[in-house]
Amino acid sequence: MIFTVAIDGPAAAGKGTISRAVAARFGFAHLDTGLLYRAVGAKGGDPVAAAESLSAEDLARGDLRSLAAGQAASRVAVIPEVRAALTEFQRRFARQPGGAVLDGRDIGTVICPEAEVKLYVTASPEVRAHRRWLEVGGDEAEVLAEVRERDARDMGRADAPLRPAEEAEILDTSEMTIEAAVAAAVALIEAALGRAR
Numbered sequence: 241m242i243f244t245v246a247i248d249g250p251a252a253a254g255k256g257t258i259s260r261a262v263a264a265r266f267g268f269a270h271l272d273t274g275l276l277y278r279a280v281g282a283k284g285g286d287p288v289a290a291a292e293s294l295s296a297e298d299l300a301r302g303d304l305r306s307l308a309a310g311q312a313a314s315r316v317a318v319i320p321e322v323r324a325a326l327t328e329f330q331r332r333f334a335r336q337p338g339g340a341v342l343d344g345r346d347i348g349t350v351i352c353p354e355a356e357v358k359l360y361v362t363a364s365p366e367v368r369a370h371r372r373w374l375e376v377g378g379d380e381a382e383v384l385a386e387v388r389e390r391d392a393r394d395m396g397r398a399d400a401p402l403r404p405a406e407e408a409e410i411l412d413t414s415e416m417t418i419e420a421a422v423a424a425a426v427a428l429i430e431a432a433l434g435r436a437r
């Protein structure tokens with residue numbers, strides 16, 4: 241069965257949490273596509289060459305979750321040649337047999353417009369910054385400024401800007417528990433699986 245779940249949205253909206261939960265529940269493979277851009281940003285040197293030669297080792301670095309790595313990722317993510325170098329791998333992952341969940345910024349709009357389920361997960365900048373601050377600590381106002389800066393860069397770029405796909409279901413998790421957000425995603429997927437059968 242070819243079945244793709246595309247989960248897009250801004251930083252700390254809950255994309256990864258929802259993706260991991262539904263992948264486990266339905267037995268789908270999961271790809272956190274943000275990790276690809278984080279690894280390119282962390283590699284240094286020419287970002288296009290880094291994207292073209294990305295290895296499993298690059299993706300296994302321990303420092304990819306930091307705020308600085310997120311900023312570096314969004315800076316290399318505006319470069320069309322970097323995005324192009326990462327496209328084929330993501331497309332193949334999305335259409336592998338057995339089903340796949342990919343989370344990122346452009347999965348429903350660019351990587352897999354044919355995805356059977358498209359979800360745009362969002363929450364207010366303040367709620368998202370608070371969630372990220374609980375994970376990384378430091379100064380919460382600085383985390384909020386970082387989240388807003390990255391949102392602006394991701395939404396404002398010319399190539400594959402962050403925006404909901406036309407048919408995407410919008411899930412605002414600002415006042416939702418993780419359990420409620422996962423349940424909403426599960427219901428959408430079950431409905432689409434029912435249509436696919």
Ligand code: CDP
Binds near residue numbers: 250256372375417418
């Ligand atoms: O992948 P993304 O950056 O969109 O977000 P995440 O890593 O899934 O979630 C960011 C943080 O928010 C995690 O610590 C989640 O546990 C938390 N979260 C939450 O508190 N409530 C939700 N409804 C979703 C996520």
Ligand code: CDP
Binds near residue numbers: 252256278
């Ligand atoms: O977890 P969080 O939402 O904070 O970030 P991420 O998903 O790891 O993505 C880091 C950065 O990579 C984003 O701010 C985007 O600039 C870029 N990215 C992208 O351009 N396209 C994707 N499909 C995934 C991430």
